[in-house]
Amino acid sequence: MTDYEIANPELAACEVHGVTRASFILRGALAAGALYGTGAVAPFVSQAFAETGGGDAEILNFALTLEYLEADFYTVKGKQVGLSGQAKAYAKQFGAEESEHVTALTAAIKQLGGTPVKKPQFVFPATSESSFLALASVLENTGVGAYNGAAPSLQSKQVLASAGSIVQIEARHAAAIDLLIGKSPTPNQGFDRPLTKAEVLAKAGPLIKKA
Amino acid sequence: MSSSPNEELAPSSEELAPQPAGIVERLVRDDVNRKRFLKMAGSAGAASFGAFVLAACGSSSSKTASTAAAPASTASTASSSSTGDLSILNYALTLEYLETEFYGKVVAAGLFSGKVGALIKDFGRQEATHVEALKGAVEKLGGTPAAKPEGKFPISSAGQVAQLAYTVENLGASAYLGQAANIMSPEVLASALAIHTVEARHAATLGTLVKKSVTPDGAFAKPADMSTVLAAIKPFLA
Numbered sequence: 001m002t003d004y005e006i007a008n009p010e011l012a013a014c015e016v017h018g019v020t021r022a023s024f025i026l027r028g029a030l031a032a033g034a035l036y037g038t039g040a041v042a043p044f045v046s047q048a049f050a051e052t053g054g055g056d057a058e059i060l061n062f063a064l065t066l067e068y069l070e071a072d073f074y075t076v077k078g079k080q081v082g083l084s085g086q087a088k089a090y091a092k093q094f095g096a097e098e099s100e101h102v103t104a105l106t107a108a109i110k111q112l113g114g115t116p117v118k119k120p121q122f123v124f125p126a127t128s129e130s131s132f133l134a135l136a137s138v139l140e141n142t143g144v145g146a147y148n149g150a151a152p153s154l155q156s157k158q159v160l161a162s163a164g165s166i167v168q169i170e171a172r173h174a175a176a177i178d179l180l181i182g183k184s185p186t187p188n189q190g191f192d193r194p195l196t197k198a199e200v201l202a203k204a205g206p207l208i209k210k211a
Numbered sequence: 212m213s214s215s216p217n218e219e220l221a222p223s224s225e226e227l228a229p230q231p232a233g234i235v236e237r238l239v240r241d242d243v244n245r246k247r248f249l250k251m252a253g254s255a256g257a258a259s260f261g262a263f264v265l266a267a268c269g270s271s272s273s274k275t276a277s278t279a280a281a282p283a284s285t286a287s288t289a290s291s292s293s294t295g296d297l298s299i300l301n302y303a304l305t306l307e308y309l310e311t312e313f314y315g316k317v318v319a320a321g322l323f324s325g326k327v328g329a330l331i332k333d334f335g336r337q338e339a340t341h342v343e344a345l346k347g348a349v350e351k352l353g354g355t356p357a358a359k360p361e362g363k364f365p366i367s368s369a370g371q372v373a374q375l376a377y378t379v380e381n382l383g384a385s386a387y388l389g390q391a392a393n394i395m396s397p398e399v400l401a402s403a404l405a406i407h408t409v410e411a412r413h414a415a416t417l418g419t420l421v422k423k424s425v426t427p428d429g430a431f432a433k434p435a436d437m438s439t440v441l442a443a444i445k446p447f448l449a
Contacts, residue, residue: 013432023262065379093426097426097430098430102432104430109393113250124247144408147404148404148408151391151404152398152400153402158392162431164404164432165431166431167407167434168384168388168411168432169431169432171408171411171415172415172425172432173417173425173426175412175416176415176418176425176426185330185412185413185415186333186409186412188340189333189337189409190336190337191340191341191344191402191405191406191409192404192408193400193410194404194405
């Protein structure tokens, strides 16, 4: 988990849906937008995100799974590991906030006419405060990338605004945890890297018990 | 679910007169309000395109036909939705300019050393990369980047500066959040989100420094609309 690939220099050639981030921001799609109209590149981007699934409810269900994971990690695993000091305080605070995200996403999915996923069973490979915090860093940073990666394919502006207000909290959690364990609070430098669903699953998937 | 902050921002077909060129210029005008600004941004199809290019892109105080012609001819190939995005990008650029200047002055004042000093330098460098990215994005959309504003910041002690930085970064994060739902282009949105969470990371880091909450809004970050943000930065404009 410590090799989480977040230590890239800014504007490094990270893949963002097949486009490097540098070109993503400064050249590629925006240039295409300027030349052909942003409407012309929108379908390309939507297609890139289409792997996320069918519509907003589907995207929110993916987010809900991650929030279940984070909430369970802080509230259940945190107690098992036996934390102290700042780690304990963060686990309590962040666990409560992730639980609020679970509640909000569940309600939003229902509002959209979807069926919220059931809470999965999780298995967390953390046995000490230090391994707990290392995993917390991975989870929070993955959460940031997951929301940032999925958000542009949300159709509802209201859902987008809500996702934005959640991802900002994930980023704050990530920074606080990273500072606590002596890592950079800005592992992606100036631009947080959006993650694809596959990248998120590579990090989170092994923590979810198969039904 | 946090309530949508954007209900009143629905684009309107109301036709608007051309606005003064830059965001900062608009900011100092008493009649500026975000609703009008965003109506302007959102109703590109309803009004003359040239007026929008002028309003959205200009940092030049001169609004002669020749100044307007260059961005207009470039942008005329872009979809009309990009004019609203240009306005938002230039607004963000103005904020990033101020943040970059602020960190530059803090670093120059030599108030911080060691780990904290290194973080402050990192943050300043990152804000500078935001400036470059936003400028590039404005240009790629066929607009003219907003001019760099002159900032003025009270810088007296490490404690005071850290507190101010915490305030500024929280404001920056809420400003990006307040615009997310107004951005039309998925590419621009993706870029804004990538910056938004970095502002949040800065804010949380500074929160630990000043012993304040890393999540002052609780589980759901609050957005700030344009008029709130512009009013808040007014004291920092020279």
